[in-house]
Amino acid sequence: MLDAVDNSYSASEVLGDTCFADKLLKITLPENISILVTSRTERLENFELPYGTTMIKLEGFNKEEQRNYIDMFYENVSDFQCEEVKKLNSGNPRVQYYVFSKIFDTIEEALQYLNPNGKDLNGIFKKAIKKIDTRITSEIISFEELCRSLVELPRPIPVDIITSSTDYNIEKLESACSEYLIGIYFGNVIITFRDKDFENYLKTTIKNGELAITKIAGTLYNKQFDDYYSIKYLHIFLEKTQKLNEILDSIYTINNINISLIEDEKNEII
Incomplete structure (x- = not known):
């Protein structure tokens, strides 16, 4: 699959x-x-789909599926409430995931949020991120730079690459992912998008990534002999920043690298 x-x-x-x-x-x-x-x-x-491919369109939840899913999050949901949820988002599982698990603790709160005309993913993402607007200007600027870095860096991203390339330490990063960046998965050592929808939303709403790209290039360049992620992706950001001297300096052999690599990793770098 x-x-x-x-x-x-x-x-x-x-x-x-x-x-x-x-x-x-x-x-x-x-x-x-x-x-x-x-x-x-x-x-x-x-895609270059082969001849004879069978196409099946995935629909939203049916009545039974909707009941099973909503019972995973809330207790004592009435049939009417269950049907209302389905009607207000066309049974979209991803919309419901964000509303149920990231925003509201009760079915009543969820329905109040979804009414009167329902919500789509972009509306949910916008509402969460707009909360940063209540912060001071410097925090807003740092947050936008963080968002651009998350969009630019190939996933999954080591947390230390993000903290080295932005004004966010681990505690601030975890807080931002919980409060504003609800479409981000924050693990022990990596960070990534939960789905393509949230990534696309950030790409279209967060502008001016030049400074973020420059900082990323500097971080990866400084780690180029000691970190596999930096070794693998450094060339992308040096090319974006048009740093010819650094590009020439980064042409190295396996003997220059200070970390252990399996054979596949060596072949990929070469």
């Missing part, structure tokens, strides 16, 4: 590479074996 394979195409474009899915979808499969692929409908044209 290739889940959200359209994201892999987006990532390969950033890296200037060919998406693995094109080759995989062309292989001859054994009898009674199939490959299941999920993708956004509008991106299907990016």
Whole structure:
């Protein structure tokens, strides 16, 4: 199964590479074996789907699925409340995930938020991020730089790369992800997007990433011999900042690297 394979195409474009899915979808499969692929409908044209591919459109929750999902978050939800939730977002699982798990503690609060005309993902993201506007100007500027860094850096991102490239330490970063960046997954050592929808929202709303890219380039350059992530992605940001001397300095062999690498990692760098 290739889940959200359209994201892999987006990532390969950033890296200037060919998406693995094109080759995989062309292989001859054994009898009674199939490959299941999920993708956004509008991106299907990016794929080289083989002849005879069966297309199945995924719909929102049906009545039974809606009941099972809402019971995972709230107790004693009436049939009427359950139907109202489904009606106000067309049974969209992702919209409901953000409303139920990230914003409201009771079904009554969730319904009050969704009424009168429902909510879409962009509306939910906007409401969460707009809360930063109550902060002082310097915090708003730092937050926008953080958002741009999250968009620019290939995922998953080591937390220390973010903290070295922005004004955020681990505590501030964790707080920002919890309060404003509800579409971000913050782990022990990595940070990434929960889904492509939140990434796309940040890409279209957070502007002027030049300063963020320059800081990222400096961070990766300083770690280029001691950190695999920096070794792998440094060239992307040096090219974006047009730092020719640093590009020439970063041309190295495996012998220059101070960390242990498995064979696949060595081949990728070379």
